[in-house]
Amino acid sequence: MSWIYLLIAGLLEVVWAWSMKQSAGFTRLGPTAITLVAMIASFWLLALAMRTLPLGTAYTIWTGIGAVGAFVVGVTVLGEPLTALRMVAVVLIVSGLVLMKLATPH
Secondary structure, three states: OHHHHHHHHHHHHHHHHHHHHHOOOOOOHHHHHHHHHHHHHHHHHHHHHOOOOOHHHHHHHHHHHHHHHHHHHHHHOOOOOOOHHHHHHHHHHHHHHHHHHHHOOO
16 A cells, blocks of 8 residues: 555655646745645655655655656646657656665565
8 A cells, every 4th residue: 555655645746846837936826725735645645655665765766756757747738848868867767766666675
């Protein structure tokens, strides 16, 4: 169950990153509210996952899901550039996440 909590927490990190961008520096109420609710839920689920997962694993996976997810949203929704170097960076992040998962004791 901890891995499910962690996955949802990571996806919520993407939500709050995107809504923070949409809040225009916390000047728009709707996106600001979404940011705060998603942040709280993301941290709460991360804390639940950390009950049984090692700190290094949980935090690395959480931030990795957020980083890759924010990159995907930036490219697909916000029209940010998709360059070869940025793709290599994402592949390296995902590779690190897979290795961290494989290296975590069951």
